[in-house]
Amino acid sequence: MTSLDLSRVHAEPAAERLAVAIDETARQDASRLAVVADAGGPSRRAVAYADLAKSISAVEAALAAARPAGVVVRARRVESLVAVAAACGRQGVPVALVPDDARDLVGELRDWLVVDDSLAVSAGGRQRDALYSGPPHVVVATSGTSGPPKLVQRTWDAVLSAARLAEQWQGLGWLLAYDATRWAGIQVWGQSLLTGGRLVVPASRDPDVVARALVEERVAILPATPTLLRRLLASADPGLLAAAKPERITLGGEAADGPLLAKARDMFPAARITHVYATTELGEVFRVADGQPGFPAAWLGRELPGGVRISTRRDGELLVQLSRDSAEVATGDVVERRGDRFEFTGRRSDVIVVGGAKVFPKRVEEVLRGVSGVVEARVYGQPSAITGELVAAEIVLADPLPAGSTPEGIRAAALAACRDSLEPHGVPRILDLVKRITTTSAGKTSRRPAVVR
Amino acid sequence: MKPTVPDAIATAIRTVLHDTGRDAKDVAPAMLLSTDLGLDSLDLAQTIVLLERSLGVDPFRAEAAGRPSIRTVGDLIAIYTEAVSRS
Numbered sequence: 001m002t003s004l005d006l007s008r009v010h011a012e013p014a015a016e017r018l019a020v021a022i023d024e025t026a027r028q029d030a031s032r033l034a035v036v037a038d039a040g041g042p043s044r045r046a047v048a049y050a051d052l053a054k055s056i057s058a059v060e061a062a063l064a065a066a067r068p069a070g071v072v073v074r075a076r077r078v079e080s081l082v083a084v085a086a087a088c089g090r091q092g093v094p095v096a097l098v099p100d101d102a103r104d105l106v107g108e109l110r111d112w113l114v115v116d117d118s119l120a121v122s123a124g125g126r127q128r129d130a131l132y133s134g135p136p137h138v139v140v141a142t143s144g145t146s147g148p149p150k151l152v153q154r155t156w157d158a159v160l161s162a163a164r165l166a167e168q169w170q171g172l173g174w175l176l177a178y179d180a181t182r183w184a185g186i187q188v189w190g191q192s193l194l195t196g197g198r199l200v201v202p203a204s205r206d207p208d209v210v211a212r213a214l215v216e217e218r219v220a221i222l223p224a225t226p227t228l229l230r231r232l233l234a235s236a237d238p239g240l241l242a243a244a245k246p247e248r249i250t251l252g253g254e255a256a257d258g259p260l261l262a263k264a265r266d267m268f269p270a271a272r273i274t275h276v277y278a279t280t281e282l283g284e285v286f287r288v289a290d291g292q293p294g295f296p297a298a299w300l301g302r303e304l305p306g307g308v309r310i311s312t313r314r315d316g317e318l319l320v321q322l323s324r325d326s327a328e329v330a331t332g333d334v335v336e337r338r339g340d341r342f343e344f345t346g347r348r349s350d351v352i353v354v355g356g357a358k359v360f361p362k363r364v365e366e367v368l369r370g371v372s373g374v375v376e377a378r379v380y381g382q383p384s385a386i387t388g389e390l391v392a393a394e395i396v397l398a399d400p401l402p403a404g405s406t407p408e409g410i411r412a413a414a415l416a417a418c419r420d421s422l423e424p425h426g427v428p429r430i431l432d433l434v435k436r437i438t439t440t441s442a443g444k445t446s447r448r449p450a451v452v453r
Numbered sequence: 454m455k456p457t458v459p460d461a462i463a464t465a466i467r468t469v470l471h472d473t474g475r476d477a478k479d480v481a482p483a484m485l486l487s488t489d490l491g492l493d494s495l496d497l498a499q500t501i502v503l504l505e506r507s508l509g510v511d512p513f514r515a516e517a518a519g520r521p522s523i524r525t526v527g528d529l530i531a532i533y534t535e536a537v538s539r540s
Contacts (some may be wrong), residue, residue, distance in 0.1 A: 304481035355494060385513035415472055429499035430473070 009194060010165060015089040015136045015158035018193060019056050022086060025052035025196040033198045033338035034170075035079045040213030041203025047079045049196075055079070055119060059087035070094035070139075071121075078180045078201050082189055085138070089156055092136040097181040101441055102149045103378035109151075134198050140183055152280075162284050163191045172220040172247075173198045177210065177228050182356070183280060183334035184253060187225050205443070207236035222246040222271075225253040225443040226260055231436075233263050233384050241267055246446065252276040255333075255344030257366055258293045265337035266405045267290060279331055283318050285310070293401035294335065294343035317348060327369050334360070350447050352381035352389050354425040359391055361447060364418065364426055368395055371417050373402045373410040378437040380447045382430055392430035394437050394450060407433055456507060458461045462526060465503040469496050482527035483522075497523075504533060512536035 003387040009021045025032060030050035037045040063071070071088050073095060075081045082095065088095035095360040096109055115121060138159050141149045174192040176199055178185035192199040202213040210232055213219065221287060224232070229251060233241070249264060249271050255274045264273055273291055286304050288295050303309055309321040316334045321327070335342040346360035353359075361379035368377035376396035381389035397410055411431060438446040464533040469492065470477050475479065478490065486492045492500070505511040512532050523529055 209528065383503055384498040385511070386494050386501065390495070390498050390502060392502075416474065419474060425495065427473075428494065429469075429472070430502055 014160050015092065017089075017156070018082075018086040018162060018190065019060075019090040021194045021196070022049060022056060023053050026050045028090045029196070032196065034193060035082070035201065036122055036213075036217050037078055037201045038203040039200045039217050040209040040211070043203070052079060052083060052193075055083035056087045056090075058122060059119055060091050060116070061089045063087060063093055066113065066121050067115035068093060068121070070096065070109060072096045072098060072109055072112045072114045073181075074114050075117045077117050077177065078189065078199065080119060081180050082193060083119065086193075089136060094137050094139065095112055096139035096151070097186065098139070098141055098151070099149075099179050099181040099441055102151070105141065105149065105151050111226045113347075129234045138186075140181070140186065158283065159186060160190055160194065162187055163194050165195060170195045171197060173200055173218050174213060174221045175210070175214065175223065175246075176201045176220045177205065177222075177224050178443055182442050184223070184442065194233050205231075205439075207232050207234075208240065211236035211240035211244060214246065215240055219244070220247045221250065221254065222248065223250040226251055226256045227254060227437075227439055227445045228443045229258055229264060230376060233267055235258075235399070244268070245336065249273045250276060252278055253442060255346075255362065256293060257362075257369075259366075259369065261291055261293060279320075279333075282320055282322060282329060282331075285322075292341060294338070294341040297340050297342055299392060300342070312342070316345065318342075332368050352379075352391055354389055354391060357389040357423065357425040359423075359426045361391075364391060364393065364422060364428065365445070367418050367421050368393060368414050368428075371410065371414045373398050373405050376412060378445050380449055382449055392432075392450065393428040394432045394434045396434060396437060428449075455509070458508065459530050461504055461507045462500075462529050462533065465500045465507065466490060466492070466526070468503055469499050472499075474529060480526055482525065482530060484526045485524055486529070487524075488524065500529075508533060508537055510536040510540045 004057070004318035005024065006391045008024065010016055012020045022034065026049040030048060032049050033046050034045040034049045034052045071084060071093055073084045075084065085095050094114065100105055113121065135155055138153050138154050138156060140150055140154060148307050157222065174188055174197050176185060176188050177187045178188060180189055200213055200217040200219050202210045205228065214222065229249065246268055247270070249268065251274070256330050261273060264396040269322065272289065275288045276284055277286050285308055286295065300311055307323045311319045312335060313319060316336055318331045318335050319328050320331055332347055334348055336345050350361050351358045352361060364379040365377040368374055373397045375398050377393060379391060380394045384390045395414060397407055411433060415427065417432060432450065440446050466480050467477045473496065475491065484490055486497065501511060501513055510533070523532065
């Protein structure tokens with residue numbers, strides 16, 4: 001396989017880097033696949049680098065003529081989204097990548113041109129100010145896990161800063177399990193397309209579809225939230241999983257617990273499993289690659305790679321200082337010491353307050369998942385006029401059930417396990433058996449109350 | 454079909470007792486929630502969520518002030534009967 005001349009890609013301004021890298025790969029290996037969409041499903045669609053490069057040029061020509069103030073991408077297809085983003089970057093046009101649940105925020109960008117899967121760039125709309133000289137940027141929506149989503153502006157440098165361009169990262173198959181408009185998703189397609197990789201987009205988040213995509217498209221890098229990986233390991237066809245050969249699993253977005261890391265190691269013994277700690281505000285802070293949950297206690301107060309320093313507040317909230325000159329930032333993530341590690345207890349904003357007592361849902365979920373026959377668990381606060389909130393939970397049972405057990409028996413065992421290991425106010429008062437737990441569009445476990453029909 | 458209010462209340466209370474590892478009891482209107490049935494505020498909160506699911510109403514949500522006293526099973530039946538008739 002020919003490799004890209006990445007020194008050239010490095011040398012380009014960040015905004016132009018994607019378009020240049022895609023052109024370069026297309027020039028060297030026109031038929032190499034850039035995107036495999038609807039992978040693992042019946043309507044698989046493959047897009048070669050040459051096709052992607054052609055789309056980018058076409059959009060660029062139209063942008064140069066229309067000179068819009070900015071472009072809002074409203075594309076269903078990942079290859080359209082990528083083509084428009086790369087074209088906007090090279091043409092110096094600000095571009096907004098906005099997920100479905102943040103569409104009502106787009107009003108802020110009403111002067112901007114909307115481009116959809118047709119890639120048609122219409123004339124009209126406000127034109128770019130001739131005197132406008134700011135750097136081209138990207139507008140993305142924050143995840144909305146804590147507080148309502150809002151639009152934020154990021155430079156292309158910030159968007160692509162975490163991408164690794166070394167030789168070993170070239171030409172790999174990357175699974176895009178995230179929404180392509182979210183920060184985590186942008187990181188995956190950016191990294192893949194900057195390095196001549198094959199971006200594999202599963203047809204759905206159904207565990208069997210994802211597993212089939214892993215096998216059929218020979219995915220090497222599997223970035224996922226712990227929630228998505230847990231669902232994959234618990235519910236996908238074991239035969240398919242056994243045939244998947246990821247080289248790396250990169251977990252992020254939520255804390256990874258010990259049992260999940262152990263299960264992932266058992267299923268994919270050859271994979272290097274890394275857990276990335278990042279926040280929307282700070283970007284990537286550190287990675288843990290030793291296969292254990294949390295991070296070594298010795299990291300506190302020491303300078304980590306990249307000049308990062310971490311410390312904790314008295315109540316356990318993790319504080320991060322990115323460099324000597326930057327201010328310390330409170331992350332909202334609470335950690336607690338267990339032996340020689342700090343493990344994540346949960347997000348401060350996730351705390352459920354029951355009659356004045358605080359409960360971290362993650363702790364309750366860990367107890368529930370430890371019960372034989374339970375494969376997934378989700379804990380949330382159920383509003384109550386009497387106690388403020390109640391701990392409520394949903395569990396997914398193993399299929400098939402462990403020999404000799406019944407759903408009702410497993411439910412009773414789960415409640416008994418919670419009574420044994422949690423304070424009384426932490427024991428779920430509502431415990432529902434569900435087929436699948438609710439996840440956010442970012443692939444994280446939702447903390448919202450269940451909708452009961 | 455929705456259960457009757459007294460049936461729904463008896464079922465909810467028995468579920469609370471069962472879920473918390475206590476023995477199920479017969480539930481009668483004259484019983485005191487605390488002394489006779491041993492229900493604390495968490496138990497009552499759970500009962501109310503279960504009743505919202507079975508009867509479709511939560512009469513306690515709207516009443517920030519002047520919550521009627523609820524001491525007996527009969528008090529609950531009266532409050533829910535009125536709430537169901539208004540819904």
